[in-house]
Amino acid sequence: WLENVGSGFILLALVYMFWSVINRYGDEITANLVNMEGTWGVPFWGATMLFLGIYSTMMLNVSDYSRELKEGTKPGLLTTIYAMSILPCTLFMGLIGLMVSGATGVSDPIQVFSSAVDNTPLLIITLLFIAFAQVTTNVLNNVVPPTYILMDVFKLKFRTSTIIVGLLAFCTFPWELVKEESSAGLQMFVQTYSAFLGPIFAVMVVDYFILRRRKLDIDKLYDENGPYKGVNYAAVIAALAGAVVALTFSSVSWYASLLPAGITYYLLMQNWKPCERFRN
Template sequence: MGTSAEKVVATPIQTQYKTGLDETLKPKSDKERTVGLLNYIFMWIGDGVNLGNMTLGASLVVAGMATLNIFQTFAAAVIAIGIISTVFALNDRLGYKTGIPYIVQLRMSFGVKGSIISSLCRGIPAIVWYGFQSWTGSTALNEIAKIVSGGAFDNIAICFIVLQVVQIVLSMYGFHAIKWVETLTSMVIMIALLYVFGVLLTSHSNVIAEKWVHAKGSWGLPFFSFIMMFMGNYAAIFLSAADYSRELKSGISNTKRGLLYFLPILIAYGLTLTIGAMLASVTGISNPVKAFAVVVNNSYITVFVSAFIVIGVVAVNMVANIIPPTYVITSLTKLKFKPAVVVTGLLALGSFPWVLVQDSSAKGLGLFILIYSAFLGPIVSILLIEYYILRKQKVNISDLYNENGPFAGYNPAAVIAMLVGAGAAFIKVDLAWIIGAVVAGITYILLMKYAFKDSKFKIGTIFEKEKTGSIKSVLQR
């Protein structure tokens, strides 16, 4: 499957770097990989049990009635998670085998300079998600402060800043901090949410049955739109799959890695989506934290649940929303990892996350997901086609780190295909991810085959012609 070629070039790479890149962007050796199977499972459970996913569930309830009933909701979820896990396992393979991060993987298709555009398409949504998660977490922290102070303190903005400072400090320790934070908190958060689920089920079952379980729903556009929204919610994460798989201990088969994504995401997403839809059905409030305060009319329990919501926010941000954009900033600015973490946190402070979700509606969050997934679908399609079809899983990793080598500059075929795919996606935003992915993939293959005949990016692909000697000679000058 091309693994031998990757192993040959991956080992000497460790001593060949003179690229000015921070150490965090160089390939991870087997000895440097410290995340085991159990930690990896807890990491994805912790990532899935978060307010963003709960808000996604709440977005199903519009004007007091769910747009999908419970069966349609979970059918859409299972379909989406199956696709997500498959793409995850496919796209994580290069990072898992060679230890390179996503920001370097991009160079394979887009080139050194072209990867700047595509990396920003991953980094910007992550920063906004970082800010959104922190803002919703700060509303939970504010609930705790109000109860503890007897109502004397009520300032979400201050809580927002405090929470950001804590996350910035923790994230400076990278995946070492993620591993213990996720393992410690994920199961405790699940227990807390199961309690809330029990309260909703025993005290408000009639309302939930009327507004969600027995809702007419739709098997049409709303159903497929929810699948796309669901996938869009994970699009940024599985796009940068290499950032996570490079930390996972070696020796795990592709099938097992697929299950390492599918099962935790299914469990965590199933619970959070359900609670989000149930809370919105009962209260009519799309912000889960405020809905919790209405449903759980007990200050002690509210403090307990809110505390673990805050912990959950920290956990999911450290997995999905801090490390990837930090790598992007490190690559673009040549900053070291820790200063880049601080910049990421400050940018998240200015992302205006409170605009995405109002008390009465979470449609802003759904629209945001659909819009950015219009760009992410094309990028992941291009990466998969490049690695599996055009290069047959054979990539010279040394070349990816050589800023003056065969991947220097930008690949016009990849950039054009990404823009064409994104443009097509906006024709029908509700189906943005799949439209963008399909159109960009087809466009990329056609451009690589028929356009830019002297492009150096064809070298090493199935479209490399016998007359590539002229291209190679140009590269050697």
């Protein structure tokens, strides 16, 4: 219920924020954004790559969310749930950030929102709930997946794993990362880890959609002594090959890694004898 209430309110808050920014900075937005000449070159694709690099962590960990769904949830409803939970808020946040930075030169949407809203009690309530909703969102996106990993690798309890993840998150000093002077380093960080997440994404897509045609034997998949025991080195080699290409084209690392990793994985799985047991 916490997630549902928080996500619903943050969407309403973003709609209100969107309206407030347009109402206060409409002329500046028209002059600086609507009438500006743009480009579809490398800077554009580099910017979208950073966006995808951040969201690829959720793409790869989607099983950590879907395992909580009740059995029998139909594909149509599942697609709607995922689309409504991600797309509206993501688009509003992106548009508000673009409008705010373009109109005022300030990159922090909350700072501009504070100056764009005249109703102080409403502003305080909205900002508090946005902060609250961000906490619930980050618990789902950034705490649940590593918690499951610690439980699986070190056989820890859920409560213990969650506390460790929280302490480790604190040790990364996230308040330093969001400072304006940290933006270049943060961009480099996203580009670097995207060079490894892109190939993993490509391997998973090729494996599931092309090689297995969306059919998995779950019992064999989780059988510690079954046919999938050990390491599939085709996936490791393909991921590393994609990462090498990605690091060579760091500004678009996520995109650059997809084809090399996917093609390498497909060829190895089809022709390399050590991979034969993984093909069954």
